[in-house]
Amino acid sequence: MSRIFAALIISVLFASCAYAGGIEAITLIDIRGEGDTSLLVNASESQKAEYYPGEKMPSQILAFWVNGVLYDVGLQDGQVISRLAENGISPESVRTILITHLHHDHFGGLLDSDGKTAFPNAEVYMSKPEYDYWVNKVRNKSVIAALKLYTVRQFVYGDEVVPGVRAIDTSGHTPGHASYLVEADGEKLIVAGDIMHFPEIQIPHPEVAVRYDEDRVKAVQSRKFLLDYAASKNIPIAGMHITPPGIIQVTKSGEGYVKH
Numbered sequence: 001m002s003r004i005f006a007a008l009i010i011s012v013l014f015a016s017c018a019y020a021g022g023i024e025a026i027t028l029i030d031i032r033g034e035g036d037t038s039l040l041v042n043a044s045e046s047q048k049a050e051y052y053p054g055e056k057m058p059s060q061i062l063a064f065w066v067n068g069v070l071y072d073v074g075l076q077d078g079q080v081i082s083r084l085a086e087n088g089i090s091p092e093s094v095r096t097i098l099i100t101h102l103h104h105d106h107f108g109g110l111l112d113s114d115g116k117t118a119f120p121n122a123e124v125y126m127s128k129p130e131y132d133y134w135v136n137k138v139r140n141k142s143v144i145a146a147l148k149l150y151t152v153r154q155f156v157y158g159d160e161v162v163p164g165v166r167a168i169d170t171s172g173h174t175p176g177h178a179s180y181l182v183e184a185d186g187e188k189l190i191v192a193g194d195i196m197h198f199p200e201i202q203i204p205h206p207e208v209a210v211r212y213d214e215d216r217v218k219a220v221q222s223r224k225f226l227l228d229y230a231a232s233k234n235i236p237i238a239g240m241h242i243t244p245p246g247i248i249q250v251t252k253s254g255e256g257y258v259k260h
């Protein structure tokens with residue numbers, strides 16, 4: 001898989017379209033690669049061929065640094081710490097990590113390559129249903145090993161998790177998947193997590209799911225809800241699997257949406 005060793009300062013990129021405001025978002029590229037269209041569910045062969053004529057889909061894992069808060073941490077042995085360093089942010093200075101859900105490409109980077117704490121001064125936040133599912137129900141060993149090294153704080157949907165950041169219920173991809181609405185000085189950004197994996201097809205056709213959605217029906221409902229919310233309120237979406245820089249705006253178009 002190819003890797004791109006660049007983090008993008010979104011506030012600079014978007015300065016010309018008045019997006020600099022109260023939110024500074026830095027896209028942290030962990031890894032880029034490809035997925036196969038066999039990962040898609042609810043997509044016809046003709047739809048797959050239309051959006052991915054080569055049967056390969058671009059894929060990427062991103063994390064975001066928004067106003068001093070880290071959203072997800074990518075893979076263990078990934079590039080998020082290097083990307084933070086390129087922006088002058090040390091692991092020790094990271095105090096708050098908001099996790100969208102407990103899949104390995106989102107929490108793995110809590111551990112360094114030796115299995116030690118990658119962010120020694122950070123508190124880690126996730127939704128209560130997400131924690132309950134992975135830690136208490138399925139007892140996932142990797143999740144438990146990572147979380148036991150941290151002070152873990154759980155929230156319920158609707159909570160103001162940290163000042164200016166509210167948790168949104170986008171469960172479905174995992175039982176406690178959360179997105180975050182960030183507000184600062186009248187600016188807003190949704191850090192969406194895995195509300196979509198392959199935006200080329202899932203924005204125009206939000207009914208298309210992926211094999212690793214735990215509850216595909218609910219995942220589709222959550223995607224439609226969040227896209228509708230973002231479109232109606234004109235709020236940018238930062239997504240962990242959206243093509244870098246990973247921040248888009250959407251508008252409604254027919255049964256689906258288009259991105260800008």
Ligand SMILES: [Zn+2]
Pocket residue numbers: 103105106194240241
């Ligand atoms: Zn993911």
